[in-house]
Amino acid sequence: MAILECKNLCLAYDGKMVLEGVNFSLQAGNYLCVVGENGSGKSTLIKGLLGLKAPDSGSILYGEGLKSTEIGYLPQQTQLQRDFPASVGEVVLSGCLNSLGGRLHYNAADKALARMNMERMGIEDLAKQSYQALSGGQQQRVLLARALCATKKMLLLDEPVTGLDPIATGEMYNLIKLVNLCDDITVIMVSHDIHEAVRYATHILHLGQRQLFFGTAAEYRESDLARRFLGGNRI
Amino acid sequence: MTEILHMLSYHFMQRALIVGVLVSLCAALLGVSLVLKRYSMIGDGLSHVGFGALAIASALHLAPLAVAVPVVVVTAVLLLRLSESSRVKGDAAIALISSSALAIGVISVSVTTGMNTEVSNYMFGSILSLSRSDAVLSVLLSVAVLVLFILFYPRLFAVTFDESFARATGTRAGSYNMLLAVLTAITVVLGMRMMGALLISSLIIFPALSAMRVCRSFRAVILCAAAISVLCFLIGAVASYFLETPTGASIVVANLLCFAGFSLAGMKN
Numbered sequence A: 001m002a003i004l005e006c007k008n009l010c011l012a013y014d015g016k017m018v019l020e021g022v023n024f025s026l027q028a029g030n031y032l033c034v035v036g037e038n039g040s041g042k043s044t045l046i047k048g049l050l051g052l053k054a055p056d057s058g059s060i061l062y063g064e065g066l067k068s069t070e071i072g073y074l075p076q077q078t079q080l081q082r083d084f085p086a087s088v089g090e091v092v093l094s095g096c097l098n099s100l101g102g103r104l105h106y107n108a109a110d111k112a113l114a115r116m117n118m119e120r121m122g123i124e125d126l127a128k129q130s131y132q133a134l135s136g137g138q139q140q141r142v143l144l145a146r147a148l149c150a151t152k153k154m155l156l157l158d159e160p161v162t163g164l165d166p167i168a169t170g171e172m173y174n175l176i177k178l179v180n181l182c183d184d185i186t187v188i189m190v191s192h193d194i195h196e197a198v199r200y201a202t203h204i205l206h207l208g209q210r211q212l213f214f215g216t217a218a219e220y221r222e223s224d225l226a227r228r229f230l231g232g233n234r235i
Numbered sequence B: 001m002t003e004i005l006h007m008l009s010y011h012f013m014q015r016a017l018i019v020g021v022l023v024s025l026c027a028a029l030l031g032v033s034l035v036l037k038r039y040s041m042i043g044d045g046l047s048h049v050g051f052g053a054l055a056i057a058s059a060l061h062l063a064p065l066a067v068a069v070p071v072v073v074v075t076a077v078l079l080l081r082l083s084e085s086s087r088v089k090g091d092a093a094i095a096l097i098s099s100s101a102l103a104i105g106v107i108s109v110s111v112t113t114g115m116n117t118e119v120s121n122y123m124f125g126s127i128l129s130l131s132r133s134d135a136v137l138s139v140l141l142s143v144a145v146l147v148l149f150i151l152f153y154p155r156l157f158a159v160t161f162d163e164s165f166a167r168a169t170g171t172r173a174g175s176y177n178m179l180l181a182v183l184t185a186i187t188v189v190l191g192m193r194m195m196g197a198l199l200i201s202s203l204i205i206f207p208a209l210s211a212m213r214v215c216r217s218f219r220a221v222i223l224c225a226a227a228i229s230v231l232c233f234l235i236g237a238v239a240s241y242f243l244e245t246p247t248g249a250s251i252v253v254a255n256l257l258c259f260a261g262f263s264l265a266g267m268k269n
């Protein structure tokens, strides 16, 4: 049984189709990398998968009892959040929102989870600091720690390494792979870094206003599409 | 000191101070969320709609609150819907609605009663115009706002900071937005009787902006804005009593001075 299945999915803004004919399915524990040029509909697909955007036609099916409260999400960062008065601790803790259930406030377990994820991201020293005073890369780590707090079964990441230095980028990929393998979390990541994508992911989805390719990373490596997209260099 | 006690011995002053403190508190709390969600203009738009509604109520000899509260609540819900849909520019829509409502209000005033004190009170506010029903409504409102901010604080933070994350992880962000809009609408109607339609939006925006100059965490901003708002109200109200200046304007000036002070303090840090 697939954990996620898209059937002939079409997504549109105000009647203008931006993504059509998306057909793929994922098993629990898969690591999917979504690639494509700017404006090819990657973020739009993520929004569709999260239920932030209703499909124009087609369907998205979640299997294995996956609920929206079990999904962690790292958005492509907006200007809105950058100058928000909040401490790093507050932002990370807000990732535990979906485990509140009927409770009104966070408990000790939530706070411990937030602390653990801050340590994972190497930002535990920043907990009391102001979010808006951080550098772009540091803010990205904070949002990732928040996403990890929310993740129970699936993690959706929209360009998680934007603004990170090369060392942090490598650590980030390793960390995501670790979460994927050890915690058996299904990962869906949007990335422009195609070389890293085929190295870490189990599956690749290539978009360009429609689905250009879906298959395993090994199949993708052999495809003509990958060769063209990579500018002739074999990986 | 004895003069302040003398002031407090008036029954209408006691009522005005209670309503004022409660409404200032609500306005500041809601204001933090509105400013951070880039909805600051909604307060301004609603106040003009409130003026239109009050003017028509007065022309038809209806109870002012019974007309204004539903009209403004419905407008708030509409504005929220507008700003959520990507097709219409939210700020332009607000400007359109607010000036239309003001125009309708002014016309209905001029063809019926003319510019009497009641209407002028709606424009510039009067602390003496507050009635018993204002007092009852303001107590109910502040209970609702405090419940929202104390009990639902984690959810409110998440929805304010990043609505799509909150939605994506299974929070009904729409309900919280709706609740904010409705509470803001009631705050605006109550507040404009005291502050005037032209000045009420500053009660919502100023405390939040001042608090954000110096505070760096959400919790601190909320607490600080609430304290600033109540203090500035009391200073403005007392000053207006002794200097015989209009209440609403005095409160705004108190907020302005506070904002200037906090800005200076913020720059030093």
Ligand SMILES: Nc1ncnc2c1ncn2[C@@H]1O[C@H](COP(=O)(O)OP(=O)(O)OP(=O)(O)O)[C@@H](O)[C@H]1O
Residues within 6 Å of the ligand: A013, A018, A036, A037, A038, A039, A040, A041, A042, A043, A044, A045, A076, B086
């Ligand atoms: N809110 C919106 N309203 C209308 N059209 C939009 C909106 N967001 C995106 N689009 C359009 O949808 C198309 C796909 O956008 P999307 O953000 O999904 O691209 P992307 O693949 O994530 O690009 P990038 O690599 O730049 O992040 C673009 O043509 C864009 O113009």
Ligand SMILES: [Mg+2]
Residues within 6 Å of the ligand: A042, A043, A044, A076, A158
């Ligand atoms: Mg994108």
